[in-house]
Amino acid sequence: MELLKTDDNPYKILLDIERRSLDIGADLPREEREKPVWSGMAFSVGSHLLLASLHDVQEVLDCPPIAHIPRTKKWLKGIANVRGRLLPVVDLEVYLGGSERPIYGNSQILVVQYGALSVCLLVGTVWGQQNFMDEDSCPVPTLEMSKMAEYVRTMAYRNKEGTWLVFDVKKLIMSPQFLQVIV
Numbered sequence: 001m002e003l004l005k006t007d008d009n010p011y012k013i014l015l016d017i018e019r020r021s022l023d024i025g026a027d028l029p030r031e032e033r034e035k036p037v038w039s040g041m042a043f044s045v046g047s048h049l050l051l052a053s054l055h056d057v058q059e060v061l062d063c064p065p066i067a068h069i070p071r072t073k074k075w076l077k078g079i080a081n082v083r084g085r086l087l088p089v090v091d092l093e094v095y096l097g098g099s100e101r102p103i104y105g106n107s108q109i110l111v112v113q114y115g116a117l118s119v120c121l122l123v124g125t126v127w128g129q130q131n132f133m134d135e136d137s138c139p140v141p142t143l144e145m146s147k148m149a150e151y152v153r154t155m156a157y158r159n160k161e162g163t164w165l166v167f168d169v170k171k172l173i174m175s176p177q178f179l180q181v182i183v
Helices: 010-025 169-174
Strands: 037-045 048-053 057-062 076-082 085-091 108-114 117-123 126-133 152-159 162-167
Touching: 037 108, 037 117, 037 162, 076 117, 108 169, 126 152
Parallel strands: 048 162, 085 117
Antiparallel strands: 037 048, 037 126, 057 108, 076 085, 108 117, 152 162
């Protein structure tokens, strides 16, 4: 270490200390900032790959027994007891204009919530949580289910599985058509 001369002024001393500390620290690894990541629950409806915000999905469950409700639209499968709460079960594919399919033992539901309203969405396959970076974003492709376009946000993400559309749960739950279940 260099000895300081008594005739050096304090400002020069501080500049010298700064220079030496920057020289020593130049070889140290630098902390990289994490890139922003968007996370969503991935699922399929028909041939479409969809993502719901993790803030909207309470849980993913195997489909519980469903009690049918007479005189309701065909997309409302009925109600189910989910942890002591009676929740409506909606076949999302049928609601969006797709074909009806039987419910099997391995069928899964997404329990979604917006505000005080919770709903079970019967979906094709649940793929689990997916994470995407900004550079994974892409334009939304043309949709074969035209009613789905109403509930898909203007962004999508692409990875090796395909193009994932971002599904707007809030828009679905607040939709007047969705709230009208009586035939």
